[in-house]
Amino acid sequence: MMFEAKVTVRLKKGISDPEGVNTLKALRLLGFENVKNAQTTRMFNLMIDGKDKKTVQKDVEQMCQRLLTNPVVHVYEIEISEQK
Amino acid sequence: MMFEAKVTVRLKKGISDPEGVNTLKALRLLGFENVKNAQTTRMFNLMIDGKDKKTVQKDVEQMCQRLLTNPVVHVYEIEISEQK
Numbered sequence: 001m002m003f004e005a006k007v008t009v010r011l012k013k014g015i016s017d018p019e020g021v022n023t024l025k026a027l028r029l030l031g032f033e034n035v036k037n038a039q040t041t042r043m044f045n046l047m048i049d050g051k052d053k054k055t056v057q058k059d060v061e062q063m064c065q066r067l068l069t070n071p072v073v074h075v076y077e078i079e080i081s082e083q084k
Numbered sequence: 085m086m087f088e089a090k091v092t093v094r095l096k097k098g099i100s101d102p103e104g105v106n107t108l109k110a111l112r113l114l115g116f117e118n119v120k121n122a123q124t125t126r127m128f129n130l131m132i133d134g135k136d137k138k139t140v141q142k143d144v145e146q147m148c149q150r151l152l153t154n155p156v157v158h159v160y161e162i163e164i165s166e167q168k
Binding site: 002008020023026027030032034035036037038039040041042043044045046047048049050059062063066067068 | 086092104107110111114116118119120121122123124125126127128129130131132133134143146147150151152
């Protein structure tokens with residue numbers, strides 16, 4: 001069965017987000033002074049061939065820990081859905 | 085009123101996603117051979133002080149066109165929600 005896994009990778013609270021800070025600065029320079037905060041998030045969409053949802057979930061957690069995220073600075077969310 | 089705008093920036097169909105391709109390669113090298121495809125998406129979360137939802141939506145469209153996305157390669161989605 002094919003599953004789609006959406007992995008959302010965010011920075012932990014208190015970790016600075018230079019890309020967000022610079023986006024905010026650039027928006028202000030363009031005249032969008034009503035923007036009060038900007039944060040960036042990365043998402044991975046993976047197509048996975050797996051036995052069942054639980055196995056796929058476990059695999060994706062492994063992928064997050066080994067490659068997709070840095071546990072020192074990131075938190076992540078995993079969303080698995082079956083593809084028809 | 086404060087609004088939260090979520091901007092999701094994706095690559096257009098047919099535009100190559102080198103980061104996705106390399107993620108896929110790296111996952112396979114780590115032994116996750118059941119991963120069939122990997123794509124990356126970028127998200128911006130903006131906090132905006134605005135009069136109403138419609139005005140904020142217009143502002144965010146302007147931001148997308150002027151800074152956040154490249155219309156040659158990207159498509160984007162905007163989601164606005166009121167903050168309490």
